[in-house]
Amino acid sequence: MRAAVLSKANQVDIRDFPEPSKTQDNEVIAKVEFVGVCKTDQQLTAAGLDKDCILGHEVVCSLPNQKGHFALNNEISCGKCSYCLEGLTSHCINLQELGVNEHGGYAEQICAPINSLHPFEFSNPSLGVLIEPLSCAVRGVKRILAGVNILATSRPKVLVIGGGISGTLITYLLNHSPNFKGEIKVYDITKEPLPWLNKLGIERIEVPEPNQAHVVVECSGSPGGLATALDLVRKGGLVCIYGVPKQGISLPISPHELFMREIAVVTSFAGATDETIAAAIASIKGDEAFFEQLLGRFIPLEKLPIELTNWSPQPGTRTVVDLDA
Ligand SMILES: [Zn+2]
Ligand SMILES: [Zn+2]
Structure with missing residues (x-):
């Protein structure tokens, strides 16, 4: 073959x-x-x-x-x-x-x-390639929402770093989660248009400011993205490392600063299971036009x-x- x-x-x-x-x-x-x-x-x-x-x-x-x-x-x-x-x-x-x-x-x-x-069963079967990455994002969002439980606010401001597929899927699922009561913004270092943001009614930030976001989700997988996430997050906030970090790179923050700013860090690795795949299939089935783009x-x-x-x-x-x- x-x-x-x-x-x-x-x-x-x-x-x-x-x-x-x-x-x-x-x-x-x-x-x-x-x-x-x-x-x-x-x-x-x-x-x-x-x-x-x-x-x-x-x-x-x-x-x-x-x-x-x-x-x-x-x-x-x-x-x-x-x-x-x-x-x-x-x-x-x-x-x-x-x-x-x-x-x-x-x-x-x-x-x-x-x-x-x-x-x-989708009208466009090639949409099925998104089931695996979306199932991983289902797990990611579950872990982010678990982390939100330890925040002081139940209506957190969330900043998603990275407008690629990972950032898109995390943003989509958070935005559609009945358990999420906060507000989401997206930051991408490139100037590339991200048309899907408009479809979700989500604002893109050109220059992110520190001390705004209670939760920063790093989806770019870049060392710069992770440093930015840790810089930007509010005291007592949560950083989720979702984009796969490169091997051999250290966390760009000292334990002392992490401690003094009381930053919680959650990660999410892979996670395709029968349950997350079923959830991914249901999401795509319910909104094929969004996923087509x-x-x-x-x-x-x-x-x-x-x-x-x-x-x-x-x-x-x-x-x-x-x-x-
Ligand atoms: Zn993959
Ligand atoms: Zn085993």
Whole structure:
């Protein structure tokens, strides 16, 4: 089958690759339809892995003899370890992440456990690539709202840093959460237009001022974004690290300052579960027009290597690999 294979840092090749075969009874071979190109793919490509790997974890696929489309939960957890038993499946000690450390979706076929495939019905099935990132944002917002409980105000001013897909999904879910009573603004360091903000009626801040926000959600994944978040947040406030920070970077604040300003820090890592995926599917189903605008360019698999080595998605959108293109 055709596959995009990461062999070493910055080396992704389109190759003929052996078709996957089932190694366990609960697995199925699915036909890949669409895959969202995530910043994680770009970071993995830049870093390289110690074995040949097919990346791609935001996967829409179909099954032989079954109608409709399925979204993959790429986090395959064991269900037995102490983390799984607490529901922290993203921290499973036996975690397999398809498209991260096991073969994923940038190929014509993928092998996955049947219970990791979630059926959905959207009028545009390629919207299914947003299910995985949105399910992670469902978990992120749950953790942010838990953090809001320790604030002195129940109507916090929230600043979201980063208007990319992560910032968009977090903002959307917070804005739609019945448990959130505050106000949201968005700051993005670029001057790129963020048309989705208008659709949500949310203000964009050009120059953020300190001491305004009770909660700052860092969604850019940049060291500068994290420093800005910690600078801006009010005393007694909450910073959520949602964008994946680069490895090897320290928190740009001293423990003394963190303590004296009483800043709480919450993080949120991955988090696709049956529950968060169901919530993500329901959100997209209820507002397809909003999520449509987050789909960017559609490219054939052959264009993926260039996409991963010259990272330049249309701002605020997901580039989608269409396996049938
Ligand atoms: Zn992703
Ligand atoms: Zn486990």
